[in-house]
Structure formats: structure tokens, C-alpha cells
Amino acid sequence: EAGVAQSPRYKIIEKRQSVAFWCNPISGHATLYWYQQILGQGPKLLIQFQNNGVVDDSQLPKDRFSAERLKGVDSTLKIQPAKLEDSAVYLCASSPRTGAEAFFGQGTRLTVV
Amino acid sequence: QKEVEQDPGPLSVPEGAIVSLNCTYSNSAFQYFMWYRQYSRKGPELLMYTYSSGNKEDGRFTAQVDKSSKYISLFIRDSQPSDSATYLCAMRDSSYKLIFGSGTRLLVRP
Numbered sequence: 153e154a155g156v157a158q159s160p161r162y163k164i165i166e167k168r169q170s171v172a173f174w175c176n177p178i179s180g181h182a183t184l185y186w187y188q189q190i191l192g193q194g195p196k197l198l199i200q201f202q203n204n205g206v207v208d209d210s211q212l213p214k215d216r217f218s219a220e221r222l223k224g225v226d227s228t229l230k231i232q233p234a235k236l237e238d239s240a241v242y243l244c245a246s247s248p249r250t251g252a253e254a255f256f257g258q259g260t261r262l263t264v265v
Numbered sequence: 266q267k268e269v270e271q272d273p274g275p276l277s278v279p280e281g282a283i284v285s286l287n288c289t290y291s292n293s294a295f296q297y298f299m300w301y302r303q304y305s306r307k308g309p310e311l312l313m314y315t316y317s318s319g320n321k322e323d324g325r326f327t328a329q330v331d332k333s334s335k336y337i338s339l340f341i342r343d344s345q346p347s348d349s350a351t352y353l354c355a356m357r358d359s360s361y362k363l364i365f366g367s368g369t370r371l372l373v374r375p
């Protein structure tokens with residue numbers, strides 16, 4: 153069974169630029185999560201989708217971050233404009249249903265300079 | 266005060282040692298407790314999943330939950346160099362939002 157795929161693996165951008173990350177969850181998984189993991193910290197949930205609907209986006213900085221999950225499968229997370237403090241690893245995870253075990257992708261490491 | 270506290274380490278032990286990793290939490294509503302292992306430049310992978318208080322064993326790993334003390338532990342027996350990683354505790358209430366600790370780096374020396 154293929155795991156959660158994320159791209160790109162690494163991205164370096166200048167502050168105020170925009171960036172987008174892509175996630176392809178495990179086939180058939182209805183729930184998809186985006187987490188932000190700052191160096192030395194645990195992952196923090198940014199947004200949770202159930203199929204193509206948003207379940208929780210309470211910790212998503214909506215003035216600069218946006219996310220969508222078209223057709224309930226792939227998802228993209230966008231940052232516009234980026235700030236230095238957005239430097240982190242962005243992890244995508246999926247699970248067959250809310251509350252079940254979440255499987256994580258390898259993450260996208262973002263550096264904002 | 267953070268909802269979940271975890272000593273960042275690093276914790277360095279010789280091969281074969283028993284490792285004890287711990288987390289404390291403040292939210293008494295947490296009911297589900299997990300331990301994840303994260304290798305460098307990889308995503309977290311679930312090791313143990315427990316509900317409520319008590320012990321759960323899986324091979325060399327034992328997870329322990331003490332809800333009265335708001336304290337959870339992960340024990341690793343006969344530790345191996347391949348166990349070297351960051352261990353993250355995570356927990357949630359009925360809302361399904363996972364709250365992670367900051368992780369403990371473990372180094373098992375050959």
C-alpha cells in the first residue's frame with residue numbers, strides 16, 4: 153500500500169513570496185490533516201478535512217495560509233505572503249476516518265530567508 | 266503552561282538498556298494517548314495507542330497511562346541503535362484534535 157505522498161521535499165523562498173505544498177493521501181482515506189512542525193517542537197494541527205469539507209481550521213493563520221482538498225482526494229496548502237517564522241516542516245497525514253490512526257508523509261521542509 | 270510537557274533530551278543510553286520516556290499533561294479531558302517515533306527527516310509513525318489508564322505491551326515497547334497523575338510513559342526494553350529517534354507523545358479528547366508533546370531525542374549507543 154502506498155503511503156502519503158508529499159511534494160516538494162524541500163523549498164527555500166524569500167519572505168513575502170508565496171509557496172504551495174501538495175499532498176496525496178493514502179487511497180480511500182477520508183480524513184486529511186496538515187500539520188506544522190517547527191524545529192524542536194511537536195507537530196501542530198493547521199487544518200483537518202473530512203472528504204472535501206473542513207472539520208477544523210481553528211489554528212490556521214487565515215490571513216496568509218489557505219488549504220483546499222478538491223474532490224476529497226489531493227490537497228494543497230498555500231502560504232502567501234511567507235514570513236520568516238513560517239520556516240518549518242509541513243506534514244500531511246491521512247486516516248480512514250476521524251479518530252483512527254493517522255499516517256504521516258515525509259513532510260516538506262520550508263525555509264524562508 | 267503547555268497542555269503537554271515532554272523533556273526534550275537528548276537521552277543517551279547504551280545498547281540493551283531499558284529506556285523510560287515520559288509526558289505530563291494538564292487537560293483532564295484527554296482520553297486517548299499515543300506514542301509516535303520520528304526518525305530524522307521523516308514523518309512520525311505510530312508506535313502505541315492506549316485508551317484511558319493502564320498498561321499496554323507490544324514487543325519491546327510498553328505504554329503506561331496514569332490519568333490520576335496526568336502522566337504517561339513509554340518503556341523500551343533491550344534498546345537497539347535502531348531505536349535512536351525522536352519520540353513524540355500525543356493525546357486527544359473526543360474532539361479528535363491531536364495535541365503533541367515537543368518530543369524527546371533518544372540516542373542508543375552501540
